Structure formats: structure tokens, C-alpha cells
Amino acid sequence: MDDLDRTPLADAYRAAYTEQIRARLLVDNVSNIDTDGPLHRKTPLTGRGFLTYTGLDGLEGAELDALIARQCAHFGAHGLSVEWKTHGLDRPADLTDRLAAAGFVPEERETLIVGEAAVLAGEAKPPEGVRIREVSERADLEKIAAMQETVWGYDCSWMVDALTRDLSEVGDPAVVIVAEVEATGEVVCAAWMRFHEGTEFTSFWGGSTLEQWRGKGIYKAMVAYRARLAVERGYKYVQVDASDDSMPILRRLGLLAVETTTPYVWGA
Structure with a gap:
């Protein structure tokens, strides 16, 4: 819970996220979505399953251990790994200890950043000779x-099929953008976003930038571009699971750090 914003506005953002987004699972054509007690569970045909929830309804001790064990049995029977996405404010306090005891391994902690799209949608231009555009072609x-x-x-070739799926899925439409050198077409930064239908939220993803192009305002311009798209489509909030690298930039732009999240993965 270190370095979070503790203000009434941050509390309001956290409450909106918890109500509208936290337990939300993206529906697709190849996954089964069901519930087990307080858990919302996504079981794909291949890859990694996903578990989320708004709260654990007071489960603790042996009852919580049994719930965790059922998830291991469920995904193990399907030959899948699974991610249990924990939040820093989760209760009981020993949840992550119990997950670890069941064989779940923590991945990198991220900070949940939330802000208003209208605040981020101001004018922000990439440097001269760089343009931002929306893309969908495989090339x-x-x-x-x-x-x-x-x-x-490391190998990121899997992203081609992953982004293709994101762009083609029926629910929660996605937009992918790149910043590229106009003269050569070299991609120097890429990012994407999802419009979470039936909510006030969009989520921002990506933003990796080639080292020699950092510090030139490209990331900020990519944020502003996506925020304008959110405003145009009537969305109020922007949510980012921010790494330590992007968090300072996003907070300077006006987003608030409202929670931490840590994926716990079993069967990887």
C-alpha cells in the first residue's frame, strides 16, 4: 500500500473501479466463464485461466484453503495454468500466504492508476517526424x-496473434496505435486500449518505447491520443495497471494511484 494517493477523489476512483471493473471478465468465443463462490472464473481452451472477484465474502482459514484448492483442481484437470489477481486491500491479510502455500507464485506487482479521460485528452504532439496512427493490419x-x-x-512474436484476437473480438472493442517515423515507417512506440462496454471505463495497455526515442514526449502523446478516443466514445475513466516505469509519468499527467495488484500464478 506504499505510495498510494489517499484522498476522497482517489477513494471515489477506487470505488468506481471495484464496482464496474474489478470482477469483470472479457467474454470471448473460446473460453468458459463461471463462478465458484465469490470467484469469477475464466477457463480458456489453451493458455492461462483467470480468477477475479470483488471480495471473498469473509472466507478465511480452512474455507479459503478449500476454495483455493478447488481452483487448482479445476485448472489442473484442464491442463491449464491460472492467474489469481490479488489486490493490496484484499482480506483476509493472509490470502497471499495461503495462495503461496498452495503453489501459486507471485509475479511483478503493479499499481492501479485511475484518472478522467477528459483531463488526459489535451493537446500532446509527438516530436517532429513522428506520427501516431491506428493500425490493424498484420504487417x-x-x-x-x-x-x-x-x-x-525476449521473443514477443506471440503478440501478433494476441493483438489480432483483441481487434477481432466482439465484446469490449480494442484499438491499437503506433508512433512511427514518417520517413521510414519504423515503429518506435506502440500502445492499445479497450473500451469496456456497459461501464464508464477504458483501459490502457502497452506504451513500450525504443530507448533512443524516450524522453521526447511520445508516451505522453500516445496517452493523449487514446484519451481523446475515450472522450469521443463517451467514456469517463482511464485505468492502467502501471509498471514502476510508467507510473511516475501517468501520475504527473493527473492519474491517481488507488491500489496495488499482484498476479499469483499456479501451474505455469
Whole structure:
């Protein structure tokens, strides 16, 4: 809970997120969505399952252990790994200890950042010679994956199919944007967003930028571009699961840190 904003506005953002987004699961054509007690459970055909919830309804001790064990049994029977997304304010306090005892392994903690799209949608231009545009063609998605590999140093080829699915799914439409050098078409930054239908929220993802192009206002311009799209479609809030790298930039732009999240993964 370190370094969070503790103001009435931050509390209001957290409450809106908890009510509208926290337990939400994206519906697709290849996953089964059901519930087990307070848990909302997504079971795909392949890949990683997902568990989320608004609260655990006071479960603790042996009852909580039994709930956790049922999830391991369920996803184990399907030959899948699963992510249990914990939040820093979750109760009981020993939830993560019990997950770890059941074989769940924590991944990197992120900070949940929330703000208002209208505040972020001001004028922000990329540097001269760089343009921002929306993309959907496979060739552009392959450029994004190649850029991501350069930034992170590992294989990101899976992103091509993942972004293709995001763009083609029926619910919660996605938009992918790139910042590219006008003269060469080189992608120097890429980001995407989802419009969460039936809520006031959009979510922002990506934003990785080639090292030599950082500090030039590109990330800020990508945020402003997506915020304008959110405003145009009538969405009020922007939500980001922010890394330590992007969090300071987003907070300077006016978003508030309202919660921490840590994925706990079993069967990876």
C-alpha cells in the first residue's frame, strides 16, 4: 500500500473501479466463464485461466484453503495454468500466504492508476517526424512485436496473434496505435486500449518505447491520443495497471494511484 494517493477523489476512483471493473471478465468465443463462490472464473481452451472477484465474502482459514484448492483442481484437470489477481486491500491479510502455500507464485506487482479521460485528452504532439496512427493490419502488428523484442530482449512474436484476437473480438472493442517515423515507417512506440462496454471505463495497455526515442514526449502523446478516443466514445475513466516505469509519468499527467495488484500464478 506504499505510495498510494489517499484522498476522497482517489477513494471515489477506487470505488468506481471495484464496482464496474474489478470482477469483470472479457467474454470471448473460446473460453468458459463461471463462478465458484465469490470467484469469477475464466477457463480458456489453451493458455492461462483467470480468477477475479470483488471480495471473498469473509472466507478465511480452512474455507479459503478449500476454495483455493478447488481452483487448482479445476485448472489442473484442464491442463491449464491460472492467474489469481490479488489486490493490496484484499482480506483476509493472509490470502497471499495461503495462495503461496498452495503453489501459486507471485509475479511483478503493479499499481492501479485511475484518472478522467477528459483531463488526459489535451493537446500532446509527438516530436517532429513522428506520427501516431491506428493500425490493424498484420504487417503493422508484426512491427509492434519486433519493437517489443528490441525493448525487452525476449521473443514477443506471440503478440501478433494476441493483438489480432483483441481487434477481432466482439465484446469490449480494442484499438491499437503506433508512433512511427514518417520517413521510414519504423515503429518506435506502440500502445492499445479497450473500451469496456456497459461501464464508464477504458483501459490502457502497452506504451513500450525504443530507448533512443524516450524522453521526447511520445508516451505522453500516445496517452493523449487514446484519451481523446475515450472522450469521443463517451467514456469517463482511464485505468492502467502501471509498471514502476510508467507510473511516475501517468501520475504527473493527473492519474491517481488507488491500489496495488499482484498476479499469483499456479501451474505455469
